[in-house]
Amino acid sequence: SQTIHQWPATLVQPVGSPLSLECTVEGTSNPNLYWYRQAAGRGLQLLFYSVGIGQISSEVPQNLSASRPQDRQFILSSKKLLLSDSGFYLCAWSVRQGGNQPQHFGDGTRLSIL
């Protein structure tokens, strides 16, 4: 069966520090991968999605970036965090074929910026 892992579960970082969140998927090949952010009391905001290694689409301009160095690995990064980057970050995957397939989410990383 397929599983998705995100780490760390919680993170407290000072303003201006770098960030690296990692997500890996097991049990499937060639997945679509997604990064979302959920601010307190708000819906999910799609940040990045990827349909293959090295292929990243950005939905929202910001100081975050994403990379996909391997088929089942998706990394969210920042060189300098802002207070507004606080939130709950979720990684998800879906099968590539067919379009609009169900997405399967990790347990998220709660990021607090001080």
Place this chain on the structure above:
Amino acid sequence: SQQGEEDPQALSIQEGENATMNCSYKTSINNLQWYRQNSGRGLVHLILIRSNEREKHSGRLRVTLDTSKKSSSLLITASRAADTASYFCVPNQAGTALIFGKGTTLSVSS
């Protein structure tokens, strides 16, 4: 891309009661998906209903879709405390990313 508008924003019921959540959207779709999010956790996919389907069941969940009214509903029968969560509807057009709205927050008290 479009997001669904869930209604009500919040719903409080007693265990054993049924919970109904509604969703409206604006343009034609290929399918509509419902997700659940427990507090502090990731989302869980519940049901996908295609545009040519009118009703779908999964355990205690029943989803309806009315494409003429551009609306869907999620019914949870015999609610349990464990059903306490936020529920999101996601209408999808071909080749577009999923867009999540603010959801309906369901509280089931024992």
